[in-house]
Amino acid sequence: MKKFTSVQDVADPKALVDEAIAVKNSEKTSAIGKNKTIGLLFFNSSLRTRMSTQKAAQNLGMEVMILNVNNDGWALEFEEGAVMNGKTVEHIKDAAAVMGLYCDILAIRCFPSLTNKEEDSADKIINQFIQYAKVPVVSLESATRHPLQSLADMITIQEHKTKEKPKVVLTWAPHIKPIPHVVANSFAEWALACEYDLTITHPEGYELSEEFTKGATIEYDQEKALQDADFVYVKNWSSYTDYGKVLPVEEDWMLTNEKLKVSNSAKIMHCLPVRRNVELSDEVLDSENSLVLKQAENRVYAAQTVLKKILETNF
Amino acid sequence: MKKFTSVQDVADPKALVDEAIAVKNSEKTSAIGKNKTIGLLFFNSSLRTRMSTQKAAQNLGMEVMILNVNNDGWALEFEEGAVMNGKTVEHIKDAAAVMGLYCDILAIRCFPSLTNKEEDSADKIINQFIQYAKVPVVSLESATRHPLQSLADMITIQEHKTKEKPKVVLTWAPHIKPIPHVVANSFAEWALACEYDLTITHPEGYELSEEFTKGATIEYDQEKALQDADFVYVKNWSSYTDYGKVLPVEEDWMLTNEKLKVSNSAKIMHCLPVRRNVELSDEVLDSENSLVLKQAENRVYAAQTVLKKILETNF
Amino acid sequence: MKKFTSVQDVADPKALVDEAIAVKNSEKTSAIGKNKTIGLLFFNSSLRTRMSTQKAAQNLGMEVMILNVNNDGWALEFEEGAVMNGKTVEHIKDAAAVMGLYCDILAIRCFPSLTNKEEDSADKIINQFIQYAKVPVVSLESATRHPLQSLADMITIQEHKTKEKPKVVLTWAPHIKPIPHVVANSFAEWALACEYDLTITHPEGYELSEEFTKGATIEYDQEKALQDADFVYVKNWSSYTDYGKVLPVEEDWMLTNEKLKVSNSAKIMHCLPVRRNVELSDEVLDSENSLVLKQAENRVYAAQTVLKKILETNF
CATH class of the missing domain: 3.40.50.1370 (Aspartate/ornithine carbamoyltransferase)
Structure with missing residues (x-):
């Protein structure tokens, strides 16, 4: 290398x-x-x-x-x-x-x-x-x-997956300022390279560059995306088409336990640092399904x- | 531990x-x-x-x-x-x-x-x-x-004491801005734990929390406090009761050789950094009785x- | 030592x-x-x-x-x-x-x-x-x-010289703000100590302290100075007599390949960081005669x- x-x-x-x-x-x-x-x-x-x-x-x-x-x-x-x-x-x-x-x-x-x-x-x-x-x-x-982050994420999924091809969902989350696309880009290209079943969900206007997402399912309805998810990766990013902008979003995209009910007891991932109770709720982060410290360790x-x-x- | x-x-x-x-x-x-x-x-x-x-x-x-x-x-x-x-x-x-x-x-x-x-x-x-x-x-x-400082201070006293239970005086000193109580707190609790004869002297209004000083003699008259002192630890701190404030002090509390005449050729201690000619005079700091570099080394x-x-x- | x-x-x-x-x-x-x-x-x-x-x-x-x-x-x-x-x-x-x-x-x-x-x-x-x-x-x-820089410079000259006593020219170069004299001072005293044939060239008003240059040839005409040079060390410094000032200079002192034609295919030296196309041109810095990376390595x-x-x- x-x-x-x-x-x-x-x-x-x-x-x-x-x-x-x-x-x-x-x-x-x-x-x-x-x-x-x-x-x-x-x-x-x-x-x-x-x-x-x-x-x-x-x-x-x-x-x-x-x-x-x-x-x-x-x-x-x-x-x-x-x-x-x-x-x-x-x-x-x-x-x-x-x-x-x-x-x-x-x-x-x-x-x-x-x-x-x-x-x-x-x-x-x-x-x-x-x-x-x-x-x-x-x-x-x-x-x-952010490839070292993505490699750590892949290690973490590999360690915790219970089926060969788990459903992995990358969900956009709210934030208060413009955030780079790099973690999302990188996670998508690694998850696809590892041949996981990847769904990406985000509000309209937040499409990532196709360079990174080709092969993934894009789903604008967060609830549908979370259905039967085995892993949910939470991350904010700013708009790529309207580059670097924070676009107005009406629905509440913060991840909560309530929203996760439709998932397959999904494991929760985030690269940290995380804005608690903005990107996702304390209850999700501090739950037994949270892998965020495992990711950091990896x-x-x-x-x-x-x-x-x-x-x-x-x- | x-x-x-x-x-x-x-x-x-x-x-x-x-x-x-x-x-x-x-x-x-x-x-x-x-x-x-x-x-x-x-x-x-x-x-x-x-x-x-x-x-x-x-x-x-x-x-x-x-x-x-x-x-x-x-x-x-x-x-x-x-x-x-x-x-x-x-x-x-x-x-x-x-x-x-x-x-x-x-x-x-x-x-x-x-x-x-x-x-x-x-x-x-x-x-x-x-x-x-x-x-x-x-x-x-x-x-x-500031317990690592206090342990270094106790090592230094142990190395330089000539009697089992020396008289150790912690004296307040002037400063130009609000300074934490931590060094004084910590020195007091370690000196007492090491069973030294501890006197603390300061202007009225500068009482430390009793949590740290219980067992020490509190003496508002600096001259009386310095009488027969074997070790004099010089330190400023802000008011604890009027929390974090610098209260007006009329007397001159800066330590000088003149003031030390009543001591038992006291060894002088300070945790550094020290404001020379404000907290104590150059002549004291640069004298043979100064232990400040020994403390730093320890x-x-x-x-x-x-x-x-x-x-x-x-x- | x-x-x-x-x-x-x-x-x-x-x-x-x-x-x-x-x-x-x-x-x-x-x-x-x-x-x-x-x-x-x-x-x-x-x-x-x-x-x-x-x-x-x-x-x-x-x-x-x-x-x-x-x-x-x-x-x-x-x-x-x-x-x-x-x-x-x-x-x-x-x-x-x-x-x-x-x-x-x-x-x-x-x-x-x-x-x-x-x-x-x-x-x-x-x-x-x-x-x-x-x-x-x-x-x-x-x-x-800046003696570690100068020692590295002397190592570099020693490695690249093809005659016992090469002609070494230290030439002043333009800059946009006041720069210390230290590299020039130090280079001069080391080059003289190593017994090189040292010429220093700069506009009037930019004389260095004689403490460092005694024994060197001072030449105000850059073109004359560069004649037959084996090594050309490029460096800006502010005025020493009008201390720390940037004096107006009418001629163009930036070193170029054109100016170097009169030299003996001189090797080019600079301590870095260098302001490209202000102190010397890209073409000089990126040429095969440039020793700047060798100096840095040394x-x-x-x-x-x-x-x-x-x-x-x-x-």
């Missing part, structure tokens, strides 16, 4: 999920990463991703260098050929090349702007790191996807398995 | 002091913490606590993950049942539970607000971490106490001993 | 360059720093210095503690005898002494103000650390010099060699 930015970077997604479960259930630490350094670069806030990736790297014996780019480093320029007489202090082509000299692997968090659809879709920051850094690059959530094994594969195949 | 938040968490405080001195004087490093991770969570600034705890953990072979919660992570919600449609992004019950999955021990710095007496007294943040994280929790200074052995006890008894 | 703040701290600069090349070309990691801790203190932003020094320390088996002083710690007081009733919370004499207790080596980045020539020239911050910390101190760029070996010398001679 040369990079890990989407499910397309993985030859066999199902096998990777199985390998992660094997990592989790066997000896948790190894020395495969000894004398190797990973750089964790944060353009945005992070709690789970930061801690779980650091833990994963340390489990493999790696050294970890963390850079909060905006606070610790320099304002970066992303335009080719720019005359840098403004606020940006360093071009990404120089910064990425240098960091690639100091680190054996780079892992990067870079959210979308939600204001420029084209730029976000091109995933400019992470792709320029891939282009200029010349070391393997891992996405810690980019402008289009973030370590997702990261550890990806780093292990990269170490095995690149060094 | 399941947690370390106050002297009440310690079965035998005197024995812990002796153990810390033994740690300091024997082989300083060990491998007891190998493959164990400590998370250091800072809701507030820290220099000594941050560096000494990190050093202590590394001396024990632990991996250290540091999170500056306000900058690196998400704004946390602390109210049970909150409808999170405001500024907070994640509930502490979720954040703490997740961090407990990634760390074997959590250590937390969370200052009081000094505006809400009841909330501060309940020590809400650290207690919610204890409730939800399900791993041992160490206070790096909470809303009510922060490492205080932290190391507490972590060692937790590692020994929980894993 | 007790400290590393300028070329004067090094007994034999040429031998140190050779030793660094030997470190680079032999086994890159060692255990000489095992159970030793380095504190990296940043009063200012840092990318290359932060990462390369951390990597160097880890290569030597050291533990690394990083403190972003302004965000993580307390506002420091630098005036002797100050009555600290203002914004500063801790005196450097206390902070430095304490950090010296926790760390075996301290490395410090502290930029000049560019507003107070005398204070900057006295290099007050780093010198107070040296005075009070009582452990070896390494400059990560101070108010007057930052690791510069730091590693200095830390190794300090570890060998102090512990």
Whole structure:
């Protein structure tokens, strides 16, 4: 594996999920990463991703260098050929090349702007790191996807499913501000790659890009979508067609126990952080069917398995 | 030891002091913490606590993950049942539970607000971490106490005392802004637990909560208090009764060599950071009787001993 | 070596360059720093210095503690005898002494103000650390010099020179805001110590302090300076005589391929970060003669060699 930015970077997604479960259930630490350094670069806030990736790297014996780019480093320029007489202090082509000299692997968090659809879709920051850094690059959530989260989600489903092809429902949930599409995009493409029966439900106007959802059932009626669901993944996202906007929604889309009655005692998933009693109710989150802490725990094994594969195949 | 938040968490405080001195004087490093991770969570600034705890953990072979919660992570919600449609992004019950999955021990710095007496007294943040994280929790200074500082202070007194039961004086000192009571609270309860002859002196209106001072002599006349003192601990705190306020004080309470003449060549203590020539004079701080750097040095052995006890008894 | 703040701290600069090349070309990691801790203190932003020094320390088996002083710690007081009733919370004499207790080596980045020539020239911050910390101190760029950068630059010249005494030109370049003199100062004193044929070229009014340039040829005509140059080091700095000011410059000083035609196919150097198409053109930076990434890579070996010398001679 040369990079890990989407499910397309993985030859066999199902096998990777199985390998992660094997990592989790066997000896948790190894020395495969000894004398190797990973750089964790944060353009945005992070709690789970930061801690779980650091833990994963340390489990493999790696050294970890963390850079909060905006606070610790320099304002970066992303335009080719720019005359840098403004606020940006360093071009990404120089910064990425240098960091690639100091680190054996780079892992990067870079959210979308939600204001420029084209730029976000091109995933400019992470792709320029891939282009200029010349070391393997891992996405810690980019402008289009959050693949370590999705791999952890797939591990969690694999561990808790009771049938070969469970019904997995991704339901839109309310929020108070514009939220990226990345978790939903990524979850959809991984669930489809793992050949689950995926239904996506959301109000009209909240259609995700077909690039990620092709093969899923789209259902605008939340109640119908939840019917017989085995897993319900709750997530807000802003409009993709009316890019980055929060559109008015009349119905109440917050997930409650009442709504879940039509499901097959569905397991509940969310990537966290979650706005309690806005996206879903306390009663759902704190119920026995909630898998949210299992997902968070599996973030370590997702990261550890990806780093292990990269170490095995690149060094 | 399941947690370390106050002297009440310690079965035998005197024995812990002796153990810390033994740690300091024997082989300083060990491998007891190998493959164990400590998370250091800072809701507030820290220099000594941050560096000494990190050093202590590394001396024990632990991996250290540091999170500056306000900058690196998400704004946390602390109210049970909150409808999170405001500024907070994640509930502490979720954040703490997740961090407990990634760390074997959590250590937390969370200052009081000094505006809400009841909330501060309940020590809400650290207690919610204890409730939800399900791993041992160490206070790096909470809303009510600073026990690692106090343990370092007791180590320092033990090392420098020349009689079994020295006279220890905690004297209030001037400051320019409202300061928490935590160091004074904690010092008082540890000095009393170590059975020292403790006198607390401060202007009227600056009485500490009796919860911490029961058994100490309260003396409003600084000169009388300093009479024959073997150790003088200098510290400012804001009013507790008129909660968090800086009350007008007419007399000059800054500690000087002149004032110390009535003492028994008292050793001088302060937890640092100290406002020179406001709380006490340069001449006192830079004198041979000053123990402030010894206290700072002992922060490492205080932290190391507490972590060692937790590692020994929980894993 | 007790400290590393300028070329004067090094007994034999040429031998140190050779030793660094030997470190680079032999086994890159060692255990000489095992159970030793380095504190990296940043009063200012840092990318290359932060990462390369951390990597160097880890290569030597050291533990690394990083403190972003302004965000993580307390506002420091630098005036002797100050009555600290203002914004500063801790005196450097206390902070430095304490950090010296926790760390075996301290490395410090502290930029000049560019507003107070005398204070900057006295290099007050780093010198107070040296005075009070009582452990070896390494400059990560101070108010007057950037010696780890210069050592990396000398390693790079040594690796690429094709004659014993190449012509090395340090050329001023345009910038949009006032920039410190430290890189130019330091490069000049190291190039002279390594006995290179050094020419410095800049517009009138941009003369550097003679303390650093004595022995170099000063040439106000950039074209004449570039004639037959083997290495061209590009760098902006503000005025030293009209301290910290950006003076109007009529000619175009940006380095281009056109201007380099008179050189001896000069190798191009810059410490980064670089403002592309302001200081020098994309075509120069991206050409085969550009050594900027080699310089950045050598930052690791510069730091590693200095830390190794300090570890060998102090512990």
